[in-house]
Amino acid sequence: MQVHVDPSKCQGHALCIARAPEGFDFIDLEDRAVVIEAAVTANSANLFRAAAIECPEQAIIIEGDHE
Amino acid sequence: MSAADPSRVEIDFDHHGAEFRDDNKGAIRRMHATGCPMGHSSQYGGFWAFYGYDAVRDAARDSELFSSAHTAETPKGVPSVPYAMPLLPIDVDGEMVTHYRRIVLNTLSPAGAKHDIPRLTEICTELIDDFIESGSCDIVDALLTPLPARWILEKLNWSPDRWPEWIQWVHGLSHDAAHDPERGAWAAEQLVANVNAEIASRRSDLGDDVLSDIIRATDTDEQVRGFSLLLLLGGMDTTAGLTSNVLELIDREPAVRQRLIEEPGGIPKYAEEFLRLEAPAPSYRTVTDDAEFHGQQLRKGDRVLLMFGAAGLDPAIFENPEDIDLDRVGNRHLSFGVGPHRCLGSHHARVMFSVMLAEIIRRMPDFRISGEVERFESAGNVYAIRRLPISFTPGKRSTES
Numbered sequence: 001m002q003v004h005v006d007p008s009k010c011q012g013h014a015l016c017i018a019r020a021p022e023g024f025d026f027i028d029l030e031d032r033a034v035v036i037e038a039a040v041t042a043n044s045a046n047l048f049r050a051a052a053i054e055c056p057e058q059a060i061i062i063e064g065d066h067e
Numbered sequence: 068m069s070a071a072d073p074s075r076v077e078i079d080f081d082h083h084g085a086e087f088r089d090d091n092k093g094a095i096r097r098m099h100a101t102g103c104p105m106g107h108s109s110q111y112g113g114f115w116a117f118y119g120y121d122a123v124r125d126a127a128r129d130s131e132l133f134s135s136a137h138t139a140e141t142p143k144g145v146p147s148v149p150y151a152m153p154l155l156p157i158d159v160d161g162e163m164v165t166h167y168r169r170i171v172l173n174t175l176s177p178a179g180a181k182h183d184i185p186r187l188t189e190i191c192t193e194l195i196d197d198f199i200e201s202g203s204c205d206i207v208d209a210l211l212t213p214l215p216a217r218w219i220l221e222k223l224n225w226s227p228d229r230w231p232e233w234i235q236w237v238h239g240l241s242h243d244a245a246h247d248p249e250r251g252a253w254a255a256e257q258l259v260a261n262v263n264a265e266i267a268s269r270r271s272d273l274g275d276d277v278l279s280d281i282i283r284a285t286d287t288d289e290q291v292r293g294f295s296l297l298l299l300l301g302g303m304d305t306t307a308g309l310t311s312n313v314l315e316l317i318d319r320e321p322a323v324r325q326r327l328i329e330e331p332g333g334i335p336k337y338a339e340e341f342l343r344l345e346a347p348a349p350s351y352r353t354v355t356d357d358a359e360f361h362g363q364q365l366r367k368g369d370r371v372l373l374m375f376g377a378a379g380l381d382p383a384i385f386e387n388p389e390d391i392d393l394d395r396v397g398n399r400h401l402s403f404g405v406g407p408h409r410c411l412g413s414h415h416a417r418v419m420f421s422v423m424l425a426e427i428i429r430r431m432p433d434f435r436i437s438g439e440v441e442r443f444e445s446a447g448n449v450y451a452i453r454r455l456p457i458s459f460t461p462g463k464r465s466t467e468s
Contacts, residue, residue: 017177026177056399
């Protein structure tokens, strides 16, 4: 599974950080979120799915998620 | 002042007035009903209120057209604030914003907020222990105000026991200045004198605290003071205000209370809906050039009130905007602002709010408002409750004292 935040869509609401602090980091000076790569594991799929649903801009892209 | 544009939408609006304080949702509803994302008010020598979602967002992002600078020549605010020095970094533009934000980024990061949860919970427990056996209290004075105040004083490594004094001055500046300039000026004087004293003693004894970080990264006392004042104002007042508004909401929404009791683990997620509905703070800008913006003609020097809370109630963006929906998906509220000046303490605000609400629901699930709710006279800078008497079934202390 691969997860990333599309920088052209992310508007810095930081809801993913509120929802899944283990999975995302906030680049304050650019007002946008990024995925913590090390947190992307088979066990964290639910976490990222929840964050992706929550994202108002649908900026969280999940690839290779076969569930 | 230029002649009024004939197509300008005029609104009868005073954000510091009783009408907005007593029914801010109604006032915002009438603004959105104009069909225009902004309106011009003749109060305070004239200013623009931006309330439409897109206009608020675009203005907050465009710091070239909408300056945040506060100087003696172009004082910011509506009305202009009674202190001469800029708060940092909220009252500056451009590269300086980045420079100042960088100083506190680690402390105020999402990881920093998470790190502080145990300590915040400890403070919260201690404060609730002080009144839980009595079955009643003014929850603003007993918990909502002291928790954020003690937290920011600990971060600065100033005596946390002095929070009542600091709060008095902070409230004087943020709540009282608009209708009582004398008290505002007195509060500003007290803040400056006391912050100066803290800076003077820390300069010779730098350590591992936010004040020391600021001193190391800046050149002048004025900069340190401007930054410290911002941390006090932002840290002490807004989170307490948000939480007070939310407790009033829960008191009149039994279904929301029930949901929180049954699913306390959802509180960090539900916080977003509470933030959308009860955003406590707007922001100010000054227009830097003549320009057309979202269909209205702006003039250089025009003053702008960015109503982040009103943007969260825009019916073009949010379905049934005044209804609370804890399951609202994709909640793109602007309650922390957006752009270069986005709230520096947002991650901590979320955490502090969630800790306080979770502990109130856990230890006082049947709390009810038991007396007159007194709001701060002006809701223009911070929409918040000054006094919120509650009663509840008395509980036991968590710790032996």
